[in-house]
Amino acid sequence: MQELLKKYNSVKTFEVKNWFRAGTIDQFPSDSGACVKYNDKQIAVFNFTRTNTWYACQNLCPHRLEMVLSRGMTGDLNDIPKIACPLHKKTFSLIDGKSLGGDDLSISVYPVKIEDENVYIGFTD
Amino acid sequence: MKKVIVIGNGMVGYKFCEKLVSRSEFKEIRLTVFGEEPRPAYDRVHLSEYFNETGADDLQLASRSWYESHNIDLKTTTMISTIDSIHRTVTDHKGNTYCYDKLVLATGSYPFVPPIPGADKKGVFVYRTIEDLDAIKSYALKLKENGRSTAAVLGGGLLGLEAANAGKELGLETHVVEFAPRLMPRQLDDNASSMLADKITGMGLGIHLNKATKHIAGDDAITGLAFADDTFLSTDMLIISAGIRPRDQLAVSAGLLIGERGGITVDNKMQTSNPDIYAIGEVALYNNMVYGLVAPGYEMAEVAADQICGGDKRMSPSIDMSTQLKLIGTEVASFGDPFIENESVSVITYENKQKGIYKRINISKDGSKLLGGILVGDSSDYNTLFQLYLNEMKLPEDPEVLILGSRDGAGSALGNVLDLPETAQICSCESVSKGSICGAILEGNCCSVKDVITSTKATTGCGGCKPMVSDLVTETLKSMGKTVKETICEHFELNRQELYDLVKVKNIQDYDTALNEFGKGHGCEICKPVLASIFASIHAETANRQPAIQDSNDKFLANIQRNGTYSVVPRVPGGEITPDKLMVLGAIAKKYDLYTKITGGQRIDLFGAQLYELPLIWKELIDAGFESGHAYGKALRTVKSCVGSTWCRYGMHESVTFAINIENRYRGIRSPHKLKGGVSGCIRECAEARGKDFGIIAVDGGWNLYVCGNGGANPKHAILLAEQLDDETCIRYLDRFLMFYIRTAAPLMRTAPWLEKLDGGIEYLKDVIIRDSLGIAGELEEEMESLVDRYTCEWKQAIEDPEIAKRFRHFINAEDPDENISYVPLRDQKMPKPW
Numbered sequence: 001m002q003e004l005l006k007k008y009n010s011v012k013t014f015e016v017k018n019w020f021r022a023g024t025i026d027q028f029p030s031d032s033g034a035c036v037k038y039n040d041k042q043i044a045v046f047n048f049t050r051t052n053t054w055y056a057c058q059n060l061c062p063h064r065l066e067m068v069l070s071r072g073m074t075g076d077l078n079d080i081p082k083i084a085c086p087l088h089k090k091t092f093s094l095i096d097g098k099s100l101g102g103d104d105l106s107i108s109v110y111p112v113k114i115e116d117e118n119v120y121i122g123f124t125d
Numbered sequence: 126m127k128k129v130i131v132i133g134n135g136m137v138g139y140k141f142c143e144k145l146v147s148r149s150e151f152k153e154i155r156l157t158v159f160g161e162e163p164r165p166a167y168d169r170v171h172l173s174e175y176f177n178e179t180g181a182d183d184l185q186l187a188s189r190s191w192y193e194s195h196n197i198d199l200k201t202t203t204m205i206s207t208i209d210s211i212h213r214t215v216t217d218h219k220g221n222t223y224c225y226d227k228l229v230l231a232t233g234s235y236p237f238v239p240p241i242p243g244a245d246k247k248g249v250f251v252y253r254t255i256e257d258l259d260a261i262k263s264y265a266l267k268l269k270e271n272g273r274s275t276a277a278v279l280g281g282g283l284l285g286l287e288a289a290n291a292g293k294e295l296g297l298e299t300h301v302v303e304f305a306p307r308l309m310p311r312q313l314d315d316n317a318s319s320m321l322a323d324k325i326t327g328m329g330l331g332i333h334l335n336k337a338t339k340h341i342a343g344d345d346a347i348t349g350l351a352f353a354d355d356t357f358l359s360t361d362m363l364i365i366s367a368g369i370r371p372r373d374q375l376a377v378s379a380g381l382l383i384g385e386r387g388g389i390t391v392d393n394k395m396q397t398s399n400p401d402i403y404a405i406g407e408v409a410l411y412n413n414m415v416y417g418l419v420a421p422g423y424e425m426a427e428v429a430a431d432q433i434c435g436g437d438k439r440m441s442p443s444i445d446m447s448t449q450l451k452l453i454g455t456e457v458a459s460f461g462d463p464f465i466e467n468e469s470v471s472v473i474t475y476e477n478k479q480k481g482i483y484k485r486i487n488i489s490k491d492g493s494k495l496l497g498g499i500l501v502g503d504s505s506d507y508n509t510l511f512q513l514y515l516n517e518m519k520l521p522e523d524p525e526v527l528i529l530g531s532r533d534g535a536g537s538a539l540g541n542v543l544d545l546p547e548t549a550q551i552c553s554c555e556s557v558s559k560g561s562i563c564g565a566i567l568e569g570n571c572c573s574v575k576d577v578i579t580s581t582k583a584t585t586g587c588g589g590c591k592p593m594v595s596d597l598v599t600e601t602l603k604s605m606g607k608t609v610k611e612t613i614c615e616h617f618e619l620n621r622q623e624l625y626d627l628v629k630v631k632n633i634q635d636y637d638t639a640l641n642e643f644g645k646g647h648g649c650e651i652c653k654p655v656l657a658s659i660f661a662s663i664h665a666e667t668a669n670r671q672p673a674i675q676d677s678n679d680k681f682l683a684n685i686q687r688n689g690t691y692s693v694v695p696r697v698p699g700g701e702i703t704p705d706k707l708m709v710l711g712a713i714a715k716k717y718d719l720y721t722k723i724t725g726g727q728r729i730d731l732f733g734a735q736l737y738e739l740p741l742i743w744k745e746l747i748d749a750g751f752e753s754g755h756a757y758g759k760a761l762r763t764v765k766s767c768v769g770s771t772w773c774r775y776g777m778h779e780s781v782t783f784a785i786n787i788e789n790r791y792r793g794i795r796s797p798h799k800l801k802g803g804v805s806g807c808i809r810e811c812a813e814a815r816g817k818d819f820g821i822i823a824v825d826g827g828w829n830l831y832v833c834g835n836g837g838a839n840p841k842h843a844i845l846l847a848e849q850l851d852d853e854t855c856i857r858y859l860d861r862f863l864m865f866y867i868r869t870a871a872p873l874m875r876t877a878p879w880l881e882k883l884d885g886g887i888e889y890l891k892d893v894i895i896r897d898s899l900g901i902a903g904e905l906e907e908e909m910e911s912l913v914d915r916y917t918c919e920w921k922q923a924i925e926d927p928e929i930a931k932r933f934r935h936f937i938n939a940e941d942p943d944e945n946i947s948y949v950p951l952r953d954q955k956m957p958k959p960w
Contacts, residue, residue, distance in 0.1 A: 004945070005190075023938050031648075031673040032680075034937040042936075042943070050637065050647050066689040067935075067943050071677065071736075075649030078615070084650035086677030086685055091650070102579040104191045 004065060007041055008058040008108035009124075010097055016111060016122030024117050033083065035059050035070035036121065043110060043121055044070035046094065048081060054112040055094035056121050061085040062105045069107070126155045128224055129433060130215060132205045132375065133231035134160025136169055137406030137422035139186045141229060144430035146195045151434075157198040157223060159205050159215075162254060165189055170419055170587060173291045175258050184255070208379035210399050227401055227433050230376060230389060231426075234369035234407040234417070239279075243341030248362040252288040264362055265295045273361040274298055277350060279338060280366035281308040286452045288364045289330055293453065300331035300358060302350065307334060312448060312459040316476065317499045320483040324455045324502065327481075333358060371408040371415050384410040393440040395429040403429045416444055419586060420553040427556065445515065445553070449500075449507045449589045455481070456504035461497025461514045462487065470496060475528050477502075484528040486510065492524055500528075508593040516549050542596045543604060551593055554586020562594060566601045574598045613872065614651040617644040621797065621872050625659050634664070636674045654679070655872045658759060661795035662867050665915035668758065669922050669929055678757035681933065682920055683739055688946055688957035691739060692732040693719070694756035695746050696792060699766045699784035699804075700727025709749040717742055720954045726763030726801060728754060733955065735942050740933050743920045752918040755793060759873070761800045764788035765813065769806030769823070778823035780806035783852065787821075790856065791863065793916045797870040797879075800863070801835065815843040818876045819859060824848070828855045832862055832890070836877035844880070844887050847895055860909040861894045861902050868905075 022036040022045060030049035035042055042059035059067045064087055072086045081094045091100040097107040111122040129145070131138050142158060145151055160166070167184040175184060192199040204218045208228065216222045236251035238244055250261050268274060276292040278285050281303030292299035301308070307318035308325075322332045337353040341363065349359040371388040382390040382398035388410030395403045395411075405425035407417055416422065421444045431438035447460035465487050466472060475484045482502035488495055495514040500507055506528060513520065513527070521527070545551075547560035565571040565580050574595050578584050584591045612618045617640075619627070624643065633639045636656050640648055653674035660666050668679040678684050683691035695710070710729050714721045717738055719731040734742055743753075756762060766784035770776030784804040791800070803814030804821045814820025820831040820843045827849040834843025847858055870879045883889055892898035923929045935943045948955040 027937055029673065029932070035935060037936045037939040037941065045937075048647070064687070066687075067945050068685070068689045071680070071685070071689075073650040073653055073677070074647075074673075075616075075653065076647040077649065079646065081647070082649070086680075087687075087689070089650055102585075104187055104194075 004060055005062060008060065010108040011110045011122050011124050013111040013122060015124050018123045018125065019113065019120040020123055022119045022121050025114060025119055026117070028119060031074055033070040033072065033074065035067070038121065038123065039125075042067050042070075044072075044083070045112065045119065045121065046070075046074050046081075046083060048074060051081075053081065054114060054119065055081060055083075056110040056112045057083065057092070057094060057097060058108045060107075061087060061090065062107055063088060063090045127153055127433075128226045129154050129156050129229065130223060130225040130227075131156070131158045131229045131231055132215065133233055133406070133408075134158050134162070134166045134199065134201065135231060135233045135406065136166060136186065136419060137233070137426050138229075138231035139166035140423045140426035141231060141405060141430055142192070142195075142197055143187075144427050145433070146197070148430065148434045151195075154433075155198075156196075157225075158192070158200065159203050159217065160199065160201045161204050162256070163202045164255070165192065165199060165201060167255065169253075172252075172255070172258065173287045173294065175255065175291075181255055205375060208375055208402075210379045210381075210402065213401060225401075227403065229429055229433075230397070230402065230404040230408055231406045232372040232375060232408045234371050234415070236365065237368045237370045238365050239338075239367050241338050241341055243343065243347070244365070246341055246343050247346035248343075249341065249347055250362065250364050252284065252291070252364050252366050258291065261291065261362075261364060262295060265292075265297055268361050269296070275360045276300070276362045276364065277302055277358060277360040278364045278366055279350075280368070281305070281332070281334070282311065282366065282368065283309060283448070283450070283452075284369075285366035286325070288366045289325075290453045292364065293328070293330060297362075298329075298331075300333060300360065301325070302333045302336050302338065302358065304337055305334070308332070309457070312457070312463060313499055313501070314464055314485065316474065317457075317459075317483045317485065317501045320476070320478075320481060320501045321452075321455060321457060323478075324481045325453050328453055330453065369407060369415075369417055371410070373408055376402075376404065376408070384413065384415075388415045391425075393428075393442070394432045394437075395425050395440065396432070403432070405429050411440060412442075412444065414444070416446075418446065418448065420445070420556075423554060423586075424556060447511055447514075447553075449504055449511075450587070455502060456500065458500040458504040458507040459498070460507070460511050461495070463497045463499045465496055473525050473528065475525075486524065486528055488520065488524050492520060492522075495520060495524075495527070498528075508590060512545055512549055512551075512593075516546050518545075541600060542593065543600050551597065552581075552583035552586065552590045555582045557581045557583040559597060562597050563601045566598060567605070571598075572602065572607075611871065613655055614649055616640065616646045616648050616652045619643060621655060621659070622869050624655070625663070625868060628656070628659050629663050635660075636671055648674070650676075651872075654759075658795045658797065658872075661760075662912070665912050667793070667917055667919035667922060669919055669926070672929075672932060676759075681736065681739065682743075682753065682757055682923060683734065684757045686732060686957070689943065690732070690946060690957070691734045691736065692730050692756070693734055693739070693742055693746075694724065694728055694730050694754040695751035696754040696788070697728040697763075698788040698792075699764055699781050701766075701781055701785060706749065706751070709746070709751075713742060713745055718955070720951070720956065724756075724763075727765050728756075728763060730756070733948070733957075735946065736933050736935050737942055740924050740930050744924050747918070747921055747924065753793070753920040758795060759797065759799050760793065760795045761788070761791040761802075764791075764802040764804060765817070766804045767806050767809075767811035769804075773806055775809060776806035776823070777825070778806055778828070780804040780812065780821075780823060783821065783828070784812075786852075787856070787859070790913055793919070794863070794867075794912055796863070796867045798835075798837075798873050798875045800876075816840065817843060819843070819862065821855060827851050830855055830858055833876040833880040833887075835875045837875050839877075841877035846887070846891060857906060858894055861905040862890075864905040864909045865890075865893060865901075 028034050028047040033044050033046045044059040046055045073084045082091045084091045092107045097109040099105045113120045166186045205215045206218050207216045214222050236253050276297040277300045278289045281301050289299050289301050339351045339353050342349045376389045389404040391404050391409045406422040428438045428440050449458035469490045471488050486498035545559045549559040571577045654676035657674045668675045719733050722730050724730045764784040764787045766781045769780030801817045802819045803812040803817040805812040805814045806823050815834050818835045822829045829848050830846045831843035832846045947958045949958050
């Protein structure tokens with residue numbers, strides 16, 4: 001299962017080679033997540049309606065290696081947007097993917113851009 | 126780049142890495158770590174937990190990715206066979222050679238096996254590594270398959286008792302054999318040891334003291350132990366735990382100075398006789414002693430890391446050997462000098478044989494200083510006593526209050542925890558002082574226990590200091606004039622009851638409005654479900670109205686399981702079900718290949734449904750007349766019943782009918798925690814109603830109503846609220862009771878702890894519910910009536926609304942299910958593939 005984790009590496013906006021169109025904004029529920037399939041990757045996309053911001057990360061929770069993060073609850077910790085895994089409520093920053101619970105788990109995060117009501121996720125492959 | 130090599134990846138070796146990477150000098154260091162075991166360092170202190178639920182991963186101190194992310198080259202399953210201290214190289218068992226500038230030996234210790242004839246027989250084990258535990262476990266399983274089940278542990282010290290606990294966890298009849306006349310001879314005196322022995326014997330273990338083992342009997346495998354006093358103990362396996370010996374062979378070959386009885390001699394910089402080589406942990410001989418405890422090992426790691434970075438940290442001149450732990454369900458602690466007895470010392474002891482408690486403190490004759498002590502059976506005073514001892518603090522005038530508690534109940538003998546000196550070490554495992562804990566708060570970096578733990582790492586070792594850390598945080602916040610109030614989370618500085626009242630009075634309808642009016646920030650996984658529950662209780666709204674604020678399970682109206690699939694539980698009121706409906710459940714389970722199990726609440730749980738299958742399954746269930754069982758919610762679950770007077774020859778009333786009525790009345794009602802009820806047809810209590818949040822038992826002349834019998838991890842019996850009620854009165858009291866609980870309990874607080882926290886307890890509750898002392902009985906009944914009237918099955922709602930149905934797709938841009946889900950067979954069914 002550890003192999004799965006290796007598929008996911010954080011992408012910074014300036015590194016993006018391919019903006020993948022994941023869908024239109026009305027397909028994404030407000031203040032929660034949805035899962036997008038990109039080749040053999042599962043990407044969780046979060047629509048923070050309150051702040052009108054979007055984030056994306058791997059759907060795989062690194063704690064128990066299940067494809068569940070898109071089904072978690074969004075929120076913030078001192079203004080850092082975060083996602084809580086639905087399995088054991090491990091929380092991760094959606095800015096840098098680091099765990100907010102004091103352990104050394106982390107997730108990969110991807111840039112999201114909105115253009116003409118379309119949602120794009122940035123990849124390097 | 127300076128090359129640093131660490132030999133040994135145990136707890137102390139890992140701590141060294143952790144300390145080194147936290148230094149700014151680390152960027153100039155290339156760190157290579159060698160570990161003989163196949164896995165990265167794990168927590169040996171909690172090794173016996175490996176046998177309960179904990180897996181090897183839970184014991185791991187840091188994952189491989191942690192080492193990778195810090196550019197540490199971790200080589201596991203690699204043994205270093207030689208050190209060339211002249212050319213500063215080490216060579217592994219495969220012949221690869223590595224250069225170092227500084228070398229750290231953290232090779233630890235090995236279990237000492239006394240030279241007893243027969244120790245090489247099958248079934249004789251040592252207790253040190255996860256591999257040892259796996260070997261013990263598989264041998265025990267083999268024994269049990271052959272109908273044998275006795276184990277003996279040689280050694281009644283700390284580790285021996287841990288091993289005995291492991292034997293007990295494996296379901297073996299376990300005996301402890303000790304050479305000395307008492308258990309834990311290094312930590313306990315005779316009285317404490319005999320109290321501990323009594324407790325352990327009471328748990329079903331055998332204790333054999335004063336036993337010198339002459340030889341281990343058996344042809345091929347062990348069959349027993351023959352003792353010098355000509356007695357014999359039959360046993361099917363033996364775990365030897367007779368102490369540890371430092372693993373210093375490498376150091377011997379490198380020509381380092383070694384102590385007479387082993388151990389690499391180090392100074393207070395952790396330097397060996399070769400200034401480029403350091404030794405830390407159980408292999409190091411400091412002050413002519415080898416220390417088998419984690420705390421001194423961690424301190425050594427910190428000193429060595431500092432020295433290598435060019436600092437001048439030194440090891441404390443004297444090492445504190447205090448310990449506090451839980452052994453086989455018994456708390457044991459010893460600190461300072463536990464045995465000291467002479468003319469300048471007064472000893473105070475307290476003994477309660479019935480409760481199995483023994484406490485001893487040793488005090489200087491003038492009553493000014495605490496010198497040491499022992500606690501068995503109740504170590505709740507340990508933190509206080511340890512601080513008084515460690516900081517040589519002034520003692521109260523009657524020092525006996527330290528272990529007896531003061532008669533006027535005037536709190537801790539320490540007075541205020543803030544009176545501790547700044548240097549007082551609160552967390553010995555991570556060496557965190559009171560100063561750094563309070564400082565973290567005073568400087569404004571932290572404002573909760575959680576923050577302090579993240580920032581200082583206090584409590585992350587053995588966890589024994591947690592109560593004191595928590596006291597320090599509370600008192601420091603108080604001293605800054607901050608009210609320490611149980612608020613919901615950082616977004617709402619209110620408790621649940623306050624928020625409940627505000628939502629009700631201001632008629633708030635949605636989460637965002639509540640957050641804008643009463644909170645700040647953007648919410649989190651704590652406050653969202655709390656408000657979802659409050660909206661459900663006040664407006665009778667289902668989980669479908671505001672899906673974004675529902676907890677993991679409520680959001681998808683099903684219980685998420687280990688592998689991300691869900692389980693489905695339809696309501697079966699009172700546990701009564703027709704054969705036709707049973708067949709529907711069977712057919713659906715078969716069609717969707719679901720693992721099927723009867724729940725504790727007299728219903729049927731179907732496991733392994735993928736997200737997209739949930740609406741399909743529920744469509745079929747609803748067509749067959751089922752409705753949501755709310756097993757996914759903090760809501761009424763079931764009302765369990767016995768068959769009652771309709772069939773049972775002892776039954777007094779119709780318990781099934783009453784249970785069905787009650788379950789149907791309260792179905793769908795959300796509460797601070799899940800709710801369960803029970804109805805028994807007579808006092809034989811086959812429905813176990815007194816183990817529920819509310820229990821109803823048929824008696825001559827009506828029903829007896831019991832409440833608050835759900836303590837979660839700490840079982841509680843429900844307490845009698847009212848006697849000999851007719852159906853209507855019983856339901857009226859239940860309405861009032863449930864609504865009062867829903868209004869006032871804290872989030873996730875079950876009924877038993879709620880009653881414990883209620884000022885005035887059950888008598889007060891009787892006043893409110895029966896005598897209406899608050900004048901709210903009518904209001905409570907109306908609120909409940911309105912919830913009952915507005916009940917809707919949320920699954921029916923979900924399958925009828927195409928907008929809601931969209932929620933149940935795994936991908937937003939593809940129809941595919943999650944391809945990563947896989948199963949393995951389990952008896953005649955299946956289970957998720959283990960991680």
